[in-house]
Amino acid sequence: AQSVTQLDSQVPVFEEAPVELRCNYSSSVSVYLFWYxxxxxxxxxxxxxxxxxxxxxxxxxxxxxxxxxSQTSFHLRKPSVHISDTAEYFCAVITLGGNTGNxxxxxxxxxxxxxP
Amino acid sequence: EAGVTQSPTHLIKTRGQHATLRCSPISGHxxxxxxxxxxxxxxxxxxxxxxxxxRNRGNFxxxxxxxxxxxxxxxxxxxxxxxxxxxxxxxxSSQGAVQPQHxxxxxxxxxx
Numbered sequence: 409a410q411s412v413t414q415l416d417s418q419v420p421v422f423e424e425a426p427v428e429l430r431c432n433y434s435s436s437v438s439v440y441l442f443w444y445x446x447x448x449x450x451x452x453x454x455x456x457x458x459x460x461x462x463x464x465x466x467x468x469x470x471x472x473x474x475x476x477x478s479q480t481s482f483h484l485r486k487p488s489v490h491i492s493d494t495a496e497y498f499c500a501v502i503t504l505g506g507n508t509g510n511x512x513x514x515x516x517x518x519x520x521x522x523x524p
Numbered sequence: 525e526a527g528v529t530q531s532p533t534h535l536i537k538t539r540g541q542h543a544t545l546r547c548s549p550i551s552g553h554x555x556x557x558x559x560x561x562x563x564x565x566x567x568x569x570x571x572x573x574x575x576x577x578x579r580n581r582g583n584f585x586x587x588x589x590x591x592x593x594x595x596x597x598x599x600x601x602x603x604x605x606x607x608x609x610x611x612x613x614x615x616x617s618s619q620g621a622v623q624p625q626h627x628x629x630x631x632x633x634x635x636x
Contacts, residue, residue, distance in 0.1 A: 440622050451528070451614055451627035452567075459622070498567065502622055509580045510621050512557065516566035 412501050414515035421489055422523050429484040429518045431499030441482040442500040443473055446517075452498060458482065469493070494522045526550065528628035530615050536634045537605050545600040545631045549617030555579075556598040557618070557625055558590060562611040570613075573598055574621060602633075610635045 415430040433439060440459050444452040456467025463475040473484045482499060499515040529548045537543050549556050558570040569582035573592035581588075587603040596617075602609055612632050616625035 442624060444627075449629070451629045452616075452625075454624045454626070457624050500567075504622065510572070511580065512569040512572065512582075512625075514559070514567035514569070516564070 412499050412513045412515040414497075414499055414518050416518050417516065418519045418521070420521045420523055423491055424488045426487050427485065427489050427493075427520065429497050429499075429520065431482045431484065431515060433480050433482065433499075433501045433513070435480070435501065435503045438504045440502040440504070441473075441475060442502075443467065443471070443482070443484050444498045444500060444514075445469075446496040446498065448495075455484070455497075489520075489522050491522050491524060493520060495520060528615055528617050528626050530613075530628035530631050532631060533629070534632045534634070536636060538636050539605055539607060541605050543602045543605060543609075543633055545602075545613050545615075545633070546597065547599070547615030547617075547628060548597045549615075550626055553617035553619050553626070554596055555618045555621055555623075556592055556596065557616040558598070558600045559614045559616070560584075560611045561614055561630070562608075567614065571600065572621075579621070605635050607635050609633060 413432045421427045442457045443455040446452045456465050458475045466472045471486050496517045498517050501513045503511045531546045555574040559567040571581050572579045576592050590600040592598045612630040614630045616627045618625045
């Protein structure tokens with residue numbers, strides 16, 4: 409079965425410290441990977457995407473993520489966080505084709521709280 | 525460029541009633557997706573429409589249905605509402621099935 413696991417439901421971090429939000433997926437077919445951010449009472453905004461090519465992808469607001477096929481991971485990182493980064497972060501996977509067609513999976517989210 | 529718009533913002537219903545949620549995609553986007561975001565459960569994929577056809581659906585009962593119109597807008601219909609249907613319903617659109625999805629701000633459905 410396909411799934412997305414975000415290992416940390418809550419991550420507190422001090423302002424200007426680095427942060428890593430972890431995401432692992434399971435899939436037997438090809439995948440496309442995404443990270444989204446959700447601010448309170450808003451929809452989701454795309455942070456970055458991996459479709460193909462370089463496994464290190466850079467997104468908006470200084471975030472980056474690395475696709476590791478052998479570890480089936482797509483962890484999100486930022487070297488120095490700001491108060492404004494406080495939000496909910498979702499890892500998402502699109503699995504391609506197979507018997508059930510394209511499928512769309514989101515993790516349960518990681519709540520990032522930046523402490524002044 | 526206008527983003528994905530959803531209406532209404534809030535919807536309050538009682539058990540057994542019917543709800544209709546609407547979504548207008550970004551201009552040029554042909555794929556529309558519906559998700560349910562219940563408290564503590566993340567986003568659960570509901571439905572995917574592309575070019576007017578239902579392409580796939582998630583693990584939800586048949587009382588969750590929808591359609592996509594010729595202008596690519598979409599509506600989600602939920603029949604025989606149950607208390608556990610209370611959630612934020614998010615609509616997203618994309619230019620293609622594997623392109624990034626752009627989300628609306630959602631419709632918060634509350635069942636009393």
